Amino acid sequence: MNINTISKTKEILRKYDIKAKKRFGQNFLIDDNILSNIVNVANLSSNDLIIEIGPGLGNLTEYLLQTDSYCLLIEIDKNMIDILNDRFELKKEKYTLINNDVLELNLDEIVEDLEKKLNKKFEKVKVVANLPYYITTPIIFKLLQDSKKINDIIVMVQKEVAERMVAKNNTKDYGILTLMIEYMGIGKIEFIVDKNSFIPAPDVTSAVISIHKQKRFNVCDEKLLFNLIHLSFANRRKKMINSLQMNNFNNMTKKELENVFTALKIDFNVRAEQLPLESYIKIIEYIKTEHL
Ligand code: SAM
Numbered sequence: 001m002n003i004n005t006i007s008k009t010k011e012i013l014r015k016y017d018i019k020a021k022k023r024f025g026q027n028f029l030i031d032d033n034i035l036s037n038i039v040n041v042a043n044l045s046s047n048d049l050i051i052e053i054g055p056g057l058g059n060l061t062e063y064l065l066q067t068d069s070y071c072l073l074i075e076i077d078k079n080m081i082d083i084l085n086d087r088f089e090l091k092k093e094k095y096t097l098i099n100n101d102v103l104e105l106n107l108d109e110i111v112e113d114l115e116k117k118l119n120k121k122f123e124k125v126k127v128v129a130n131l132p133y134y135i136t137t138p139i140i141f142k143l144l145q146d147s148k149k150i151n152d153i154i155v156m157v158q159k160e161v162a163e164r165m166v167a168k169n170n171t172k173d174y175g176i177l178t179l180m181i182e183y184m185g186i187g188k189i190e191f192i193v194d195k196n197s198f199i200p201a202p203d204v205t206s207a208v209i210s211i212h213k214q215k216r217f218n219v220c221d222e223k224l225l226f227n228l229i230h231l232s233f234a235n236r237r238k239k240m241i242n243s244l245q246m247n248n249f250n251n252m253t254k255k256e257l258e259n260v261f262t263a264l265k266i267d268f269n270v271r272a273e274q275l276p277l278e279s280y281i282k283i284i285e286y287i288k289t290e291h292l
Contacts, residue, residue, distance in 0.1 A: 025132030031197035047123035162207035232272035
C-alpha cells in the first residue's frame, strides 16, 4: 500500500476549504505507519464488521477499506459526509455511512439491520477508531455496557485515559473505567502515539488501546454492579460506604450497608479505589442472596 496521508489531508482541506473543528475533537491522523499499525492490531477478516466512529476526512477509513471487512462509518459532522462519499466513491459497496452522534444510536439495532440488508451474519463486530477525545469515556462505556454485539474495541485515546484503563488498585488512576474494563474483558495499551502524528496536533500524547470483550464472571444483576461501581466512585475522596449512602445506592440505609460490609469482612474505612473487582461482585451477590 502506498498512501501519502499527509499530502492527501492537506489536499482535502484545501479543496473543500475546511478547517478542523475543535468542538468535534477533530485531530486528523496523518502518520501512515500508525494508521497501518492500527489495522494490524485489529486483525481483521472478511466476516468482521468494522464500526468506525468519527471517520472525519477518511484517513483511517482509507486503510480499513483496503481490508476485506465491511465498514459502518458514523460521523457527526455533516461537512464530512460529501468528502467521504467523494473520496470512497469506488468503494461504495463496502461501507455504510451514518451522519449522526454515535451516543444517540442503538448500535446493536444498526448491526442487525445491516445484517439483514447485506444478507450476512458477521462473525465479529470490531470498533476501530481514532476517537474524539471530548467524549472518550461515554463512548467506551456505551461500547462496553450497551452494545452486546461488539466483540473488540481498538481505539486511539489520550494516554491518560489509556493508563486509567489498565491501572492497578490503590493508585489514583484506578477507577470506574478500570473496573468496567476488567469486568467486561481484557484491556491492553498497544502503543503510544506522538502529538505530531496529527493535524492539528492535540495538546496531549495519545495511545492505541485494545479491549477484547470476554466475561470471566457471572454476575446475577449486572445493572446493580455497574451502579455500585459508579456510585462508589461518585465521591472518590470519601469512604466508599459514605459515598454509597450519599448517593442512595439501592435505597439502602447506612446500617444495611454496614451489615453487608461486616458480613463480607470489608473495612468500613475503605475507599473505592482500594477494593478489587472481586469485592464489588461479592457485594452484589450478597445483596441479592439476602434480598436487600
Ligand atoms: N478518523 C479520523 C482520523 O483518524 O483522521 C478523524 C478522527 S477525529 C480525532 C474524531 C472524529 O470524530 C471527527 O471526525 C469528529 O467529527 C467525529 N466526532 C466527534 N464527535 C462525534 C460523535 N458524537 N459521533 C460521531 N462522530 C463524532
